[in-house]
Amino acid sequence: MPSEVDAVRLRGIGKRFPGVIANHDVDLTIRAGTVHALIGENGAGKSTLMKILYGVQRADDGTIEIGGQQLVLKSPTEAIEHGVGMVFQHFMLADNLTVLENIVLGAEKLHGIGDKARAEITRISDTYGFGLRPDALVENLGVADRQRLEIAKVLYRGASIIILDEPTAVLVPQEVDALFVNLRELRNAGNSVLFISHKLDEVLAIADDITVMRRGATVGTADPKTATKRELAELMVGSELPSPATADSTVTDTVELELHDVTLTDEFGRDLLTKLSLRIHRGEVLGIAGVEGNGQAELVETIMGMRIPTHGRITLGAEDVTHWHTRQLREAGIGYIPEDRHRHGLLLDSPLWENRMLGHQTEAPNAKGPWINRSGARTDTTRIMADYDVRAPGIDTPARALSGGNQQKFIVGREMSGSPVVLIASHPTRGVDVGAQAAIWDHIRHARAEGLAVLLISADLDELIGLSDTIQVILRGNFVGTFDPATVTPQDLGTAMTGGEAA
Template identity: 45%
Template sequence: MDTQPSTRTPDGGEPAVRLDTITKRFGDVVANDRVDLTLERGTIHALLGENGSGKTTLMSVLYGLYDHDEGTVSVNGERTDFDSPRDAMDAGIGMIHQHFQLIPPMTVLQNIVLGHEPTERGLVNDAAARDDIIDICDRYGFDVDEYLDTPVGQLDLGAQQRVEIVKSLYRGADILILDEPTAVLTPQEVDSLLAVMDDLRADGRSLIFITHKLDEALEISDEITVLRDGESVGTVEATGATEQELARMMVGREVLFDRLDREGEPGEPVLRADQLRIDSDRGREQVRGVDLTVRAGEIFGVAGVQGNGQTELVEALTGLRPVTSGEVHLHDEEITELRRRKRIEAGVAYIPEDRQREGLVEDYSLVRNAVLGNQTLDPFASRGVLNWGTVADHAADIITEYDVQPPNASTTAHSLSGGNQQKFIVGREIGHDPDVMVAAHPTRGVDIGSIEFIHNRLIELREEGMAILVVSSKLDEIQKLSDRVAVMYEGEFVAVVDPESVTDEQLGLLMAGAAREVDDYRDATLAAGSDSSQPDTSAAEETTAAATDENPTAGGRS
């Protein structure tokens, strides 16, 4: 990969795309708040941001999938208002979705021409299509023409992605939107994708590159716009920008969280994992040899940009996903092979990442949801029979104690806001007095009031002696809550650090995979383990980047 300093093609003409103060709301949630973005012709513009920061929403507005509430969209200097992707396509915009829009059993050629088939006497003109595709492939050095007659489903993901790109080019796209294209690729495939993007730019096409990987954004793009909580934090030239700067812009600080006071020292190890290796659904290894120990009365934070194996790790710890190797221990007992239900009964509570899909049954009342996961536990059930009276009392207790609105146990979970749903889940999971709490993104899409509430509750539980594992991609949350922080990158814990002394820069770098630069630091902290008096980082920044825009619940329910 040659990383010659990117040179923006000087072009007196209009920019390829200009988004001006775009605002998009879903109900009360503001997914995009007055976002500006200008894509110059013949350049690559990276759109950087955490999950839920509004990147995909913004691009869906551009691509005609969503109507926006305010602002204007201009393509090639002309005001436009696309009603459908078809309109966007006609205007020369192509989008490569994160989930490929391909038809697995159909051949590569058929997929590429779908909807735009050249025909001759009623039949699809295979030869003409073939020629056109080969032309495109020759021009950009794609290998797609080598397997035009193979069913797409038989290709690996990298090749499928190239098919998607060729499909857009075949449809005449001049402006390409790539939605997290590297998320599913191997490092080698990433390199070749970036090379392709470089070629496309050299040919005069304009690209928007959605990503949350700093190095990739810096490597390939000309300009970088960072989104956070639906707002544009700013746009910088890639030349001269650093990973530290971008990391800080990206994770930022939503509100000024003070680290919560805490008492007591951690006790015995409760949850322990040794050399865990875990595959994703697609069979790719997502966790590569993770060791961890969570002690009683301790909050162990796992920081990291999403998609680095946290989801798989959490699912394996809670019994929802098998491990390929390694062991999980609860107290002194090995639970690696224990089924999910047995783990619940053994005292592993879990606040799931996707609360609407997993954590609640949307059509159930709160009463019925109050026993989800606990349906075999005493006192809610005895000898297989549910005691609805106790469950109803339990639901009422959760509602009172956690201030769930509306305070009516017979409303369906569906009708609650995200924050109230989450408070209800937290209350439920604590309710059966577990030994371990695994909390995955416990405050994602939750309003500020509920965030404070949930945080305080977790700290209280810590003080009561519970062992708590918190996974979050919000740095401030991790720092506020944790006694120790592990940073996860590409399936490994690249460092375990002390949250009080580590700086945002250091964390940002670790999360971006730049572990080498802080190697010394990591070694020091790893050796010290959970000891929280670290001498060498006393210059901890306490209140960095207090850029606090009050911005509730971006990317919540839509």
């Protein structure tokens, strides 16, 4: 049961950066022993607020109270000392270490590295139903277990206030249900959870309280017992909740991209992909569903020329492109929205206009003959920012200064420019709000109607079902089922993705 003392009280929080007001007069109260959801569109200031609460950044204005004590948090170490832990969207785990080694790393002084540490990890796992085995190698864990491991890490360090940033982004429905069981156990034990998500149905299912942010300020609170997704969407972005549903089929008989029995083997002789065959027609969206780590990344990297298949053949139109380099594929008309925008999508310290050229530096408007066309790139960057609602002070802003959602919108805008013939889209709406999500869906639907062939990989099963003409499920590098989006359910896909009966 919630106690009388609030776990967290933020009052009048303000944070300014050059040219940007990230937070302005933000208020947030998290009751002890509750799950509190924080929602808002990209650029609403959620990430900045969490960094302030976790001690990564200092607020310019306002006060922070934890457990009734007013504090000035100067670092994450101080936040942890006062019971605040944060689980980031991108896991911070060492695959070559065990569960125990990952948990105690950097916290050896708490319980040592031996039997005492093992006993504490077992206690945490048993108390909250995590099912973690201390000696299991992290590289052998599924995504859901890695999520639980990250939560166990902060609990091991004594956190009673746990910030979860988009914790369900890569989970299938059954894994989300299991995570929510864990979160309820955390709440029932008196912990407080700050749940950041764009998935409004999940927010309504798990939250005790909801706070909505817009353009750096808190604009309201909602009671999940009475609020609807539509009401929350209107608070967030001033519009109704979008739907990914696609109307009439635009699939033609013209094959744009085809894989013929493609096999990819690693340096140890293990198959990462096994005899994969697929065919994408002009005007078609082929969706790929799978639990993260089952070959999706390798499939994309093979198509994009980042890996060369061990066996099999890839054709683009009438051309055999199996051994083509990435630059050749790009110039032939393949757009690419990467899964990891920081690693493969952006030069974080470069301005946006230079990022506009990334991967397209030999093409107009970024080039004139052999020369870079600086003015063309700058002008087109302004267009992309307007068309895709990329919020930044200007085209000279470094990519690092944008929120994750605005970075994603910029990449989508860049890759949809230049009339590609094929678009490889890995999680194109991951980490974006409902307004940006709707815009990206509209752009994909419009390009599909104009003849674009799309390979869509997404952890959002509703997105896959709504946008795709056909869905294939990948498991351990194999296609294990083909589904009709008109009849399949997220639960059906989840079953196939986790090794249930194939279609």
